[in-house]
Amino acid sequence: MRVAFVSNVVYPFVTGGAEKRIHEIGTRLANKGHDVTIYGRHFWDGPRETTHEGMTLRAVAPEADLYAEDRRSITEAIDFAARALPQLRRHLRRDEHDIVVASVFPYFPVLATKLAGLRTDTPLVTTWHEVWGDYWEEYLGHLSPFGKLTERITAHTPQHPIVISSITADRLAAIRPARETIEIVPNGINVEQVRNAPLPEQGYDILFAGRLIEHKNVDVLLDAFDQITSTHDATLGIVGDGPERERLEAKRKSLTHADRVEFLGFLDDYEGVLGHMRAADVFASPSTREGFGITFVEAMAADCTVIAADHPDSAADEVIDDAGLLVDPTVESMTETLDDALHGERPPTKPVERAQRYDWDTVADQAETVYQRAIDGTW
Structure with a gap:
C-alpha cells in the first residue's frame, strides 16, 4: 500500500x-x-x-x-x-x-x-x-x-x-x-508510555489537564473542589494554559483552601503530564465540548478515576463508557462525584482495560x- x-x-x-x-x-x-x-x-x-x-x-x-x-x-x-x-x-x-x-x-x-x-x-x-x-x-x-x-x-x-x-x-x-x-x-495513545511515565516530585490527588478555555468549565471544578475540602485533605493540580487562566487564578484566591490548588501552566514535556496523571487518584474535566477527549484515555491508562461531563456536545460518554464517572456539568453534580471518588468509588470497568482499545x-x-x-x- x-x-x-x-x-x-x-x-x-x-x-x-x-x-x-x-x-x-x-x-x-x-x-x-x-x-x-x-x-x-x-x-x-x-x-x-x-x-x-x-x-x-x-x-x-x-x-x-x-x-x-x-x-x-x-x-x-x-x-x-x-x-x-x-x-x-x-x-x-x-x-x-x-x-x-x-x-x-x-x-x-x-x-x-x-x-x-x-x-x-x-x-x-x-x-x-x-x-x-x-x-x-x-x-x-x-x-x-x-x-x-x-x-x-x-x-x-x-x-x-x-x-x-x-x-x-x-x-x-x-x-x-x-x-x-x-x-x-x-x-x-501509547498505553505503555503512559504506564512507564516518570512520577513527578509532587503529585496531586485530583488533576485537570487541558486548554483553559470557557467550555472546559474549570471554574466548575474549582467550586466543586472548594466544597469537598472540608471533608477531604485533597490537592488539585491544573495543567494547561489559555485565555481563561488569569480569571481562573483570580477565582482561586477566593477559595477556602486556595493553598491546595496549583496552576502548573503548559508542560512542554508530554511525559511530565502523563506522570502527573499516574500520580493522581482522580482526573476531572467537566468540559462540555469534546470531539474525542484524548486526556480521558490517557488518564484511564494511568489508572485514574475519570470524571467527565455528560453533555450532547461531548464524546466523553462514548470514550470512557463505564470505565469512568459521568456528571452533569454543574458544581453540585461534580461535588458529589468528587466526594464519592475520593472515598474510593471506582467505575465498573477497569480504566486501564478500557484504555487498551485506544x-x-x-x-x-x-x-x-x-x-x-x-x-x-x-x-
Missing part, C-alpha cells in the same frame, strides 16, 4: 493531536512495509524531501505561522492548499500513491487534494476530528457564515470520510449527502483495514 498523508503541519516538528495521529499511524504502516509519504510545510531542518522514522517527508510549502492572534490563520490554510495542489497533482498523475489521506481542518487542503486527484483513480480519505456547526458563531463571530459554508462545502466534496467518534459521525451525516459510509477510527497499535490496524477497503473499492 502506498499511502500519502496531506497535513500542513508535521509531527514531531509541530505538536498537536491531528499531526500526532498521522505520525503514529504512518510509522506503524511503514514498519509493516507500506510506503508512506507526508506532504506538509517545511518545518524540519534539512532538505525539502527527507526520511523520518521510515516515512518520506515532502515539503510543498515553506514554514509559516499557523495562528493569527488566538485563531488558526485562514490565509495560511489557503496558502498551503494553493502551494500543495500542483505538486500533489504531479505525483498523483504519476500514479505514485494508492490512496491520499487528508486531515480536514483547516478544510482548504482537502479541497486542493480533491482537485489534484481529478482524472486519477486515487481515492481521497478524510479524517474529521470535529464538525463545528454552530460553534463557528462563537469562534468567528460575524465571520461565522464563512466558516459554516467552508465546512459544508468540504463535507459535500466526494470522499471516504473517517471520524474519531460517533458524535462527530452524527454531526457529519447531518451536513452531507448520504453517499459513502462514515467510518469511525478513534484517536489513540492503543495506537490497535488504532493503526483499524486505519490500515479502512484504507485498504477504500483502495479495493469495497468501502
Whole structure:
C-alpha cells in the first residue's frame, strides 16, 4: 500500500493531536512495509524531501505561522492548499500513491487534494476530528457564515470520510449527502508510555489537564473542589494554559483552601503530564465540548478515576463508557462525584482495560483495514 498523508503541519516538528495521529499511524504502516509519504510545510531542518522514522517527508510549502492572534490563520490554510495542489497533482498523475489521506481542518487542503486527484483513480480519505456547526458563531463571530459554508462545502466534496467518534459521525451525516459510509477510527495513545511515565516530585490527588478555555468549565471544578475540602485533605493540580487562566487564578484566591490548588501552566514535556496523571487518584474535566477527549484515555491508562461531563456536545460518554464517572456539568453534580471518588468509588470497568482499545497499535490496524477497503473499492 502506498499511502500519502496531506497535513500542513508535521509531527514531531509541530505538536498537536491531528499531526500526532498521522505520525503514529504512518510509522506503524511503514514498519509493516507500506510506503508512506507526508506532504506538509517545511518545518524540519534539512532538505525539502527527507526520511523520518521510515516515512518520506515532502515539503510543498515553506514554514509559516499557523495562528493569527488566538485563531488558526485562514490565509495560511489557503496558502498551503494553493502551494500543495500542483505538486500533489504531479505525483498523483504519476500514479505514485494508492490512496491520499487528508486531515480536514483547516478544510482548504482537502479541497486542493480533491482537485489534484481529478482524472486519477486515487481515492481521497478524510479524517474529521470535529464538525463545528454552530460553534463557528462563537469562534468567528460575524465571520461565522464563512466558516459554516467552508465546512459544508468540504463535507459535500466526494470522499471516504473517517471520524474519531460517533458524535462527530452524527454531526457529519447531518451536513452531507448520504453517499459513502462514515467510518469511525478513534484517536489513540501509547498505553505503555503512559504506564512507564516518570512520577513527578509532587503529585496531586485530583488533576485537570487541558486548554483553559470557557467550555472546559474549570471554574466548575474549582467550586466543586472548594466544597469537598472540608471533608477531604485533597490537592488539585491544573495543567494547561489559555485565555481563561488569569480569571481562573483570580477565582482561586477566593477559595477556602486556595493553598491546595496549583496552576502548573503548559508542560512542554508530554511525559511530565502523563506522570502527573499516574500520580493522581482522580482526573476531572467537566468540559462540555469534546470531539474525542484524548486526556480521558490517557488518564484511564494511568489508572485514574475519570470524571467527565455528560453533555450532547461531548464524546466523553462514548470514550470512557463505564470505565469512568459521568456528571452533569454543574458544581453540585461534580461535588458529589468528587466526594464519592475520593472515598474510593471506582467505575465498573477497569480504566486501564478500557484504555487498551485506544492503543495506537490497535488504532493503526483499524486505519490500515479502512484504507485498504477504500483502495479495493469495497468501502
